[in-house]
Amino acid sequence: MAKLLQALGRFSAKRAWLVVLTWFLILVSAGTWAVLGMGKLSTSMAIDGVPAQTVIDQLQKSFPEAARGSGSVVFHKTDGKSFTYDEKTSIAEILDHVKTLEAVADTVDPFALAVTKAEAEAKIADGKIKIADAKAQIALNEQKLKDGKAKLVSAKSQLDSAIFQLKAGKKQLDAGTADYNTAKANLAAAQMGVQYLLLTEGPTGANYLAAAALLTQLEQGISTYEIGLASYNTGKAQYDAGLKKYYSGVLALQDGQTKLAAGKTTLAEKEQELLIGDRLFQVSKGFGLLSKDETTAVASIQFVKPGTELETYQKTNVVDYIKSQPIPGVEVEFTKELTQDIGSLLGIGEILGLVIAALVLFLMLGTLIGAGLPLIAAVIGVGISAAITLALSGVISMSSTTPVLGVMLGLAVGIDYALFLFNRHRKQLKNGMAMRESIALANGTSGNAVVFAGLTVIIALLALNLTGVEFLGLMGTMASIAIAISILLAITLTPALMALIGMKALSKK
Structure with missing residues (x-):
């Protein structure tokens, strides 16, 4: 395995632009496939086979009202005075209209409840x-x-x-x-x-x-x-x-x-x-939807389906409409059941992680080009794996959370695996080894560890299918694709990029 990886590293270093162009074409092809073949990612979630989901399903059959999702809207007077008749009427009119929105079963007026x-x-x-x-x-x-x-x-x-x-x-x-x-x-x-x-x-x-x-x-x-x-x-x-x-x-x-x-x-x-x-x-x-001083009221929004089966837009429709009907002197807040969105593929956490990783790499390696190399490999790998996942959504029903694990792990191992090879290459260059020989040796040694480490992660992710939870198994399968692509990028694209930057891999110091 080591000799094969060493030969692959030497080839990638020798034909660097060919390797880079190949991966670029793979990225473009995967992106095109995703654009043309992408299906609808559902923001709802059901965990089949677990006791909690069984209870929810049974409640839906026997007592549908008990299984319905709900969220709360908090109305608060900014001046500390009790709600006026006009303000109560405005809130009641807003809640009456919310009843007509998609997936909303009913609303509970806090004043009517009092x-x-x-x-x-x-x-x-x-x-x-x-x-x-x-x-x-x-x-x-x-x-x-x-x-x-x-x-x-x-x-x-x-x-x-x-x-x-x-x-x-x-x-x-x-x-x-x-x-x-x-x-x-x-x-x-x-x-x-x-x-x-x-x-x-x-x-x-x-x-x-x-x-x-x-x-x-x-x-x-x-x-x-x-x-x-x-x-x-x-x-x-x-x-x-x-x-x-x-x-x-x-x-x-x-x-x-x-x-x-x-x-x-x-x-x-x-x-x-x-x-x-x-x-x-x-x-x-002692409990109610209206405070004793009548300055805060909590309205309940009840949906026709459990919260895990609701689409994100069905909840945001409620939030957007209420925000579009401001009442002077009344603040409005929403509980997480209405505002929480599990459907974003690349959130602020992933972006912040990339920034921190770039900063740490720059401080550790002392070169901007060297710090960017692992990031480029990781981003390309995430792009390809995410595109493949989205493209498969056209033929496989999956939720919006399915690609998330692949994105997170793809960024982590993509940077990690590339850094293994790059750090070994830098040490060998400092010891006076020739450029291509250093790249080949780094790929044959650190690359070997990368392959076995990646295969271990892939096996662990595929084992999620044994849980019997459909969405979790699918998430593991898609994440294993991301890991496999990160491995291939580490042992091919990383040597090519190291060959292209040459001695710039070392800091001037």
Whole structure:
């Protein structure tokens, strides 16, 4: 491997312009491919296979509102005074329009929520009064049912006593029925006999007096039986009416007990609902979207999808619109959920890193040309790898974060690998070694370390595919392409550039 790399370094040094031109054409070709074949990079992100994403997916199916993304907008009065009616109205109008923007599901007006909380507190207080009244009414109804049950027990006892007396009277009537029928049948004959004796013996006759006494006794027996029968029939009718009333009372008691039980169940359910509502209100009582002095209000923006699945422009649309509707005397701030952008390929961090790296290289090497050589190799490598990644986005669905790891690692190892070779070359030049021989030897020694170090990084990055997280595996694959290009640049372009700058690689000191 070392001899092959040494020969490659010697060739690159000898054909320096050819190597530089080749890499330039590769850069242009990759850039053209990226421009023509680049697809849309999504700013949304979903981590399939991990428990958190599984929960989010399940929430989306079962309870979509719980999985929705959200962000907050803070409105603050600069003069320290409470919001005026006009300012509240302006904020409400802004939030109403935000509802119509793409991907926005709803907004929460902090002032409307404050009114709702006051109404909720009043409803809870009213509910407690109604619950107390209902409990008192149920207790009253329970007492009424107890009294009714006691009356039914007393009525049943009276009915039992009455039926016992009726049965006894009926028994006596049944025993005298035969005598009554005989007396009734003989009454007319007895009356005629008495009349006959009255005519024949007169009112003082012994036979007449005896017959008259027997007739009187007979008539009294008939009257007594008929009075008893009438009394029995009256008592029987009263008993039947009482029994009917008793059973009606039993049914009414059972119905009352059923209604009371249903009322108790309903009361318990309502009381539980009130208890839960009161607990939630008490928990949230100290929290709100409006400060106590009413100088700061927080509006909530709710989206139709989880935050990781939202496109950047869908969030910036909200921010841009609210900023375009300024309210005099009111400052507006946004939470990171609305302003954070993970979609930039080359951010301030990467640019600042390049500047610091250039400064460190210049201070260490003492030559501007020497400091620029590793940076040029790194930037070209990042350009090619980023262009390839963007070009592949036309056929592979990827998020905007996919090229980021390749850019960061490409800059780091690109500078590092080129510096390995360049530093070894400088030391050999200082020791008097010939230019091309020094380049070839540096490529064969330090280049060998670069190749094996790079291959180790590539293997580690490709192993990200074993995580089962799609976007992470794709990010590792694209970053490994960046590392592979950095290796190739280090062992070809770096020797060519070292040959072109010649002895300028050394500082004048």
